[in-house]
Amino acid sequence: KVYLHWLEGIRDWCISRQLWWGHRIPIWYCNECGEVHASATRPERCSKCPSRSLHQDSDVLDTWFSSWLWPFSTLGWPEETEDLRYFYPTSLLISAHDIIFFWIARMVMAGFEFTGKVPFSHVHIHGIVRDEIGRRMSKSLGNSPDPIDIINEYGTDALRFTMTLLTPTGQDILFSSKKLDTGKHFANKLWNASRLAIANLEGFDPSKIALKSLTLSLEDRWILSRLSKLTKETRRNLATYRFNVAARGLYEFAWGELCDWYMELVKIRFYGDKKAPEYVSAQYVTHKVLDSLLKLLHPFMPFITEEIWQKLPGSRESIVRAKWPRSSKALVDEQAEEQMAVLQHAVSAIRNIRSEMNVAPSRKASVLIKTDGRSLEILKQNEESLKFLCRVDHDEISPSVEKPELAASSVCDGMEIYMPLEGLIDVEVEKRRLNKELEKAKDDLQMTLKKLTNRDFVTKAKPEVVERERQKLKTLEEVTDKLDRNLAALGASGSK
Ligand SMILES: [Zn+2]
Known part of the structure; x- marks a missing residue:
């Protein structure tokens, strides 16, 4: 327009x-009569007088x-x-x-x-890269950092990836070098996950294994399904020049799905019997997902992807000449995604209890889950994964579970989850810690409430400040509720 x-x-x-x-400018002037000539080449002589003396416009x-x-x-x-x-x-x-x-x-x-x-x-x-407060970068303002300094501090791929990730189509980007931590941490994460994978791919030859011959676990089917969708979305986003959306999708898959879940779950098989058929499935899927992810990430992070890809079995020449991944409809598995969601919810709930109750990461816990139907079936089938991810050494999953004495609990997705605390934590120390937190939260709550019932404050303060206090009140109410609940689980009478 x-x-x-x-x-x-x-x-x-x-x-x-x-x-x-x-x-x-192709203009020649006659030095004698001043006649002006426009010509692609220098004229031999003046067209008006006999002079051959001409000069070109400077x-x-x-x-x-x-x-x-x-x-x-x-x-x-x-x-x-x-x-x-x-x-x-x-x-x-x-x-x-x-x-x-x-x-x-x-x-x-x-x-x-x-x-x-x-x-x-x-x-x-x-868009145009501007400084943090939206000014154009210029030498005279001194607000344009030297890219070489940035690269030395954060890395070339970190700079390239972060800039792509943060630049919405058509809009300007407000730059500060702190934002580059995103790309730097991402590169580290990718590097560490790849190291674990490659260490377990020794002797693996992708050309000798057919997917059809393998028995896949839930997490295998899930990650292959997610990869297939990611591939499709990345191709579409690149074809429509939505580079930041493509980068966001790759980032979330690599970090939130591959590293946080798949690479954790696959350890069970990597650390187990190397002759078992499940070990080969783990190798196959790990290789397949990493190989495709590196290729999809290559336009955004050319150096680290090339470096890692060269170390994968079966890689040759250069990643830049490797075949660009295609999505496969056959690998999309909605059922696996739904089942995995149940497992993820249960794991997150148990981890949440552990952190709220201050259970030391090294302590193995017991867990009781009351559930039935589909959830029961899924959790039963993936019991080993659940125990591994939550550091649980004893569990009971059934429709007839009863709430034990002195247990922390959580309800989600039709599951009631209990973690007995006796012997797991020092109950008296925990009670004192929670009580202290509760007192502090209650004090804060009173202060906020006082502000919000003060007419002067509500009418005179800026609307966004009042809104912030309202949000704070809501958060504090949730916190006190949670602390009350946790204290009750420890057998202490709550504050209400
Ligand atoms: Zn002339």
Whole structure:
């Protein structure tokens, strides 16, 4: 729209510049009579008088006069080169929005004028990097860090990935180097997960194993299903130039699904019998998922993905020449995703109890889960995974579980989960800790309540400040409820 508006309101513009570099204006003046000649080549003589003494204008053309030739002059134009035939017109031009008129519109004009063709069919407009408070980066403001310093501190891939992740289509990005921690931590995470995987892929040859011959576990079917969806979404997002959405999807899959869940669960088989058929399934799926993820991530993090990929069995040449992954409908498994969600909810609830009750990570706990139907079946089938992920050495899963004395509890997804605390924690110490937290929370609650019942505050303070206090009140109410509940689980009489 902006583009068309500009073309409709088009005006003459001053084309000369007093610079020492550029295309010189092709105007020659007669040194005798002053006649002006416009000519592509230097005229032999003046057309008005007999003089052969002429001089060329010393001004050069506006820089866009050379820039607008860029799409075809770089390919050898005006010669009819092979490059020109093959590469022109091109498909995509990438540019920032500030030079739509200056450059893009002029390239289109020049393309039509000199070659009869539009120079590109798509234009992707990206944002501009600004500083934290939205100012343009400039040398005089001193707010533009040297990319080399950033790369030395955070890494090239971290910079590239974070910038892509944080830049919404068409909008500007407010840059601060602190944000690069995201990419740096992500690169570390990827590196560590890959190290665990590669250590367990020794002797594995992907070309000798067929997926059909394997018995897959729940987590295998789940991660392959998620990978297939991720591949499809990444391809679609890249095809529509939604680079930040593609980066977000890859980040969430790699961290939140592969590292947090699959790589944890697969340890059971990696640390188990290496001759068991389940070990080969674990190797196959780990290899497959990592191989595809690295390829999908390669455009965003070229160096680390190449480095890791080279170490995978069966990799050769360079990842940049490897086949771009395709999604497979056959691997999409909605049932596995639903089942995995049940396991994840149970695991999260148990981990939550552990952290609220301050159970030392090294302590093995017992767990009782009252459930029936589908959840019962899924948890029974994946009992070993549940115990491994929650550091539980004894469990009971059945519809007839009764709430034990002195146990922490949680309800989710039709499951009642109990963790007996006797012998697991020092109940008296825990009671004191929770009581102290409860007192503090209650004090805060009183203060906030006082503020919110004060007419002056509610009417005079900024609405967002009042809203923040209301949010705080809500959080504090939840916290005191939770502490009350946890204290009750310890056999203490609650505060209510
Ligand atoms: Zn003359």
